[in-house]
Amino acid sequence: MMRYEPSGCGILGILRKKGSRKIRGEEVVRAIERVRYRGSDKGAGFAVFNLEESGVGSNHRYYVKVFVEKDPNVLAEVFRELAAYGVKVVSHNVEVCSSNICSYRLGVEASSTTILKKAIMKLNTLLWIKRVGKVYSAGRSVDVYKGVGYPEDIAKLYSIHNIEGDMWLAHTRQPTNSPGHxxxxxxxxxxxxxxxxxxxxxSSFGANVEFLSSRGWGGFVGTDSEVVAMLFDQLLSEGYDVEDAVKILANPSRKHHILDPSTDYIYRNARLDGPFTAIIGYSSGDDLYMIVIADRSKFRPVILAEDQEWIYAASEENEVRELSPNARVWTLKPGYYFIASYKKGIISYGRPEEELESFSPPPIFTPEGFDIDARYIDYKGLDSEIARVASTKNIVRIANVMGHRYIGISLPRRGVKNVRIELYGVVGNCLANLNEANYFYVYGNVGDDCGDTMHGGKVVITGDARDVLAQTLQGGKIFVGGNAGNRVGIQMREYREKRPYLVIGGRVDDYLGEYMAGGVIIILNKNNRSEPVGSYVGSGMVGGRIYIRGKVYPARIGPQPPRVEMLRFLKAMVIEGYIKSRDLEDLADQSYIDLIDKLPEEVMRYARKLYEERIGMPRYEYRELYEEEIKELLPVIEEYSRDLGRDYTELLNDKYTVITARKIAGSR
Known part of the structure; x- marks a missing residue:
């Protein structure tokens, strides 16, 4: 029997492509149940969109769903308040009753969408003041089904399995900002x-509520999540198209100048901030849109995918693979957003299109001959099975891994050492954490936080690794054939002769080597098709080395101040007499990281106090590798080549961007 423990919310979105078959509820339930461990029994739900519903019957007919207490007076109050705005209830039926709360589905007629919205906003304010009810869904194309329990519980409550739709959203909840009862x-x-x-x-919740309240919204139930839907609705009603509304919500960094200054100022409280990922479903009446946004540092995971029929967004890859083993999968890039349409297909891929081909192909799930079939074993039981087989074999082959977490974490205390563990499928978070002496070979992709605090042994990943790979890696080697995600190699360290090596064949996203204190990272950029790294490489670095094949744009290295801010600083130094005005033009064209060592000592001291007091700036060189570096790295790349099945040693002859910690005068 599968057992689960909570770990954070799980989300899922599926949009069918025009001409493909509809998505069945039972398929959505299967997929979201794959990440049951991300939620709890405190809440789950589904939203289903059907585009043709918007054209059924009168143009003034809508559907409204409301939770109300089991009190006929409350339902009567709902009818009265709607009638006060000229909204006529033409049908109503109770969907479910649970505890003391019932869900009603109302068929209503209103003279316009605007009138209905005003009526619902007023009604929600009145109901929630008394905590007796809440309108939780309205429109022509969408139906929401939600309650207290796991996804499977809610699916049974509303008979979700038998419903079909053009687009679905699903959620399993781990409460953070509101109760779950x-x-x-x-x-x-x-x-x-x-x-x-x-x-x-x-973290922007207070500002978001203030913005919405100024536009007449009320009846907030107190959870931060609800404001996302309200903000998107409000921005559309103020005339923004889908993509421009998304740009405001996504809160882009001002240094990229994505929003014009007036829009940025007027809608400053409509921008979302904090660690989050959200999937938005929207019906415009003649098209359906699935949108994915995240905080600009992407502190919460999201996977994007498509196959011949459907487009997906999910917390973890196993949700996608449950329904589509061969789908093309990639990740949202920090600072980007994803938009797909039923009629238009994918509008924005969530990262530059030229990077999509660098992601690895679908994994192998079932090899010829295996020792353990993981499909019906929970993640706790899998380590026990590995230990059992390892008692008689030094190679353990595992098939059908589907998001299993913490693989290998208990093996040291079980006395399992020097065993080769082969994993086929999609490996979940926290593979080989605290590993000391075992060897993990993954024939597919790996989730977040792989190799955390490894002391020895090895991890080989033929596909891609997600975020926070090799955090505090202290010994051993991690080899990745494909790409890796955000915050790779953060806080890596070494002690005396114990030096860890991390080699990545493809590209990585932001914050590579953040706060790195030791060890070696090598980015081979073997496809050489796009920028091999994201931004903020080596931020706060105090030791170790990063080798990136190819030239890295200097502005991507370290936490550099915006150029406009640096220009103000230089002008101030001219006024103070520290810099000659004739030198200003030449200095102003350079990135901070190139500029800092060229400044007079007094100016350099001021600059470092302003821009490096909290997070240090590394230094970089673009050059061929030194002889002693090749002597050190060649055996590592030879081993990498053997494990990945192709010779990459010739890549050491190319030029690399070499990033190291900056030695500050006077430091020990």
Whole structure:
């Protein structure tokens, strides 16, 4: 029997392509149940969109869903308040009753969408003041089903398995900002033909509520997630198209100048901040949109995918693989957003299109001959099975890995050492954490936080690794054939002769080697098709070395100040007489990392106090490797080549961007 423990919200979105078959509810339930461990029994839900529903019957006919207490007076109050705005209830039926709360589905007629929205906003304010109810879904194209329990519980409650749709959202909840004992707080949250599912926390919640309140919104149930749907609805109602509304919500860094200054100022409280990922579903009446946004540092995971029929967004890859083993999978890039449409297909891929081909092909799930079939074993039981087989064999082959977490973490205390563990499929988070003496070979992709605090042994990944790979790696080797995600190699360290090596064949995203204190990272950039790294490489680095094949744009290295800010600083130094005005033009054209060592000592001291007091700036060189470096790295790349099945040693002859910690005068 599968056992689960909570670890954080799980989200899922699926949009069918025009001409493909509809998505069945039972398929959505299977997929979101794959990450049951991310949620709890405190809430789950689904939203289903059907585009043709918007054209059924009168143009003034809508569907409204409301939770109300089991009190006929409350339902009567709902009818009265709607009637006060000229909204006529033409049908109503109770869907489910659980505890003391019932869900009603109302068929209503209103003279316009605007009138219906005003009526619902007023009604929600009145109901929630008394905590007796809440309208939680409205429109022509969307139906929301949610409650208290796991996804499978809610699916049975509403008979989700038998429903078909053009687009689905699903959520399993781990409460953070609100209780979990009533359905009001469960996801999805919805407004008019908009629904969202969300993972994370919005630190901007207070500012967002202030913005919405100024536009007449009320009846907030107190969870940060609901404001995402309301903000998107409000931005559309103020005339923004889908992509421009998304740009505001996604809160792009001002240094990229994505928003014009007036829009940035007017909608500053409509921007989302904090560690979060959200999937938004929206029906415009003639098209459906699935949108994915995340905080600009992407502190919460999200996987994007497509196959011949459907487009996917999910917390983890196993949700996608449950339904589509051969789908093309990639990740959202920090600072980007994803938009797909039923009629138009993918509009924005969530990263530059030229990077998509660098992601690895689908994994192998079932090899010829294996010792353990992991499909029906939970992640706790898998280590026990590995230990059992390892008692008689030094190679253990495991098939059908589907998001299993913590593989190998208990093996040291079980006395399992010097065993080769072969994993086929999609490996979940925290593979080989605290590994000391075992060898993990993954024939597929790996989730977040692989190799955390490894002291020895080895991990070989033929596919891609996700975020926070090799955090505090202290010994051993990690080899990745494909790409890696965000915050790779952060806080790596070494002690005396114990030096860890991390080799990545493809590219990586932001914050590579952040706060690195030791060890060696090599980015081979073997496809050489795009920028091999994201931004903020080596931020806060105090030791170790990073080798990146090819030239890295200097502005990507370290936590550099915006150029406009640096220009103000230089002008101030001219006014103070520290820099000659004739030198200003030449200095102003350079990145901070190139500029800092060229400044007069007094100016350099001021600059470092301003820009490096909290996070240090590394230094870099673009050059061929020195003889002693090749002597050290060649055996590592030879081993990497043997494990990955192709010779990459000739790549050491190319030029590399070499990043090291900056030695500050006077430091020990």
């Amino acid at each position: 009533y359905p009001y707080w469960s996801h999805p949250f919805a407004t008019f033909d908009i629904a969202i599912v969300h993972n994370g926390d919005l």
